Amino acid sequence: MFYKLSNTASKERIEKEFNAKFKYPNLYESNPLINGFKEESIYIITDEMPHQIVPGIWGLLPKDFEDDWIIFQNVNNTLNFDEDMLQNDDTLNNQFCSKRCLIIITGFFTSYIKNGTIYPYYVYTKLNNPISVAGLYNKLNDGFKTCTILVSEANNFIRNIHNINVKMPLIIPKEARENWLKNESNMDIESFAKASNEIDLHAHPIAKEFFKNDIVFESMLDPVRYKDLP
Template sequence: MCFSTTLRKSERDVTKRFQAKLSVQLEFTPYYHLNGFTHGNLYIVPMEEPDSIYPSMWGYIPPFGMDDPNGFMKRYNTLNARSESVFSSNTYKHSIHDKRCLVIADGFHEPHHHKNISYPYFCHYKDDSLFAFAGLYSELDNELFSCTILTVEANERFEFIHNKKKRMPLILDEHWEEDWLSPDLHELGIKELIKAGFTTSEIEAYPISRNLYKRGIDTNNEIAITKVDYPELNEQGSLF
């Protein structure tokens, strides 16, 4: 699962890394912590315009939910899409073929459970550089998008962190980003990319303040990325 992301880089860094321009002339707003359940905007590179970056509401709205997006979001959690079922799902099958996107980030949070207590872990590239999740999007109106992040079965390293659900977001290796957006990629190729496209870059992960999970606390600051030493977790060791 991935319900919380960071994007702390500047507009210049983002546009340079993805060789794309911001298409909606609004102020670019970096963030330390975006909680998906607030349905705030992520930044995406859509398949139909690979040289453009758009803000996109986090929480995918399928065609059958567009008459009442708010009602749909109250009934369904579409922050993530299970990669194993995107071709058969009534929710996502409309987009997997021709509405794939890159979801831009430089970090995310995953829950780790120890003795029935949940600890948030901050995960990012060792060099803290930008990356892209594999995503799907829908167009609600002109220049108004919604999106979701694909998840896959956790590898050995992420099983250690997300030790309850054992899932992880599909972080695309930079080599496969262009392919993910290619209109020539058909079902077999999409499935192969999902299977083999996870990043080869080194990932660092460590626990942060449990205040990330509390209401009424401003977590859109360095609290969302600052390491916290929990003695009870040190006893477990680490794969990172």
């Protein structure tokens, strides 16, 4: 699945792109590598406040959960949810109907296996614009928000550079963001998945140091050439 994201956009660029303001503007920092295996925050826009950008802890927790984040994630990793699960899981289905959000990133990472070696790819839009990924969120009793990203079937472009599985983050196009945040129980998620597959994405291989935990360096998103890779 997808456990690492990137958000290199400036505060001003995000606010302009989403026509929304940060609730805590002084706390925002761009981050080339958001590691889901740690308790990290990502920035979201919720259906409750569609013109406000707030932090959310990546990894959905039950509303009344009071123990450590890492304990729950070790038992039930909730960084990603497959959109197909919404049809079969009543808890998730209720979440989908009432607590949807947009998760703000500028890119995500895929992995390509060739001759027994894994190569990382960085995926982004042509102009490296902020991307909105479909998400679900929950508000804990202490007021903190936790969230998860939805994944759907990968398009041909992603399958060409991601041969570990056939999924990709469900990207919400700019023209569909308002509809995603509408509180409608009869929403057809398949239409969002189809629109996600039609988005024009770009990608390039990056240094294999990406796989080393706790290593973040200035050039980590720069392209690296490997022989005979897509």
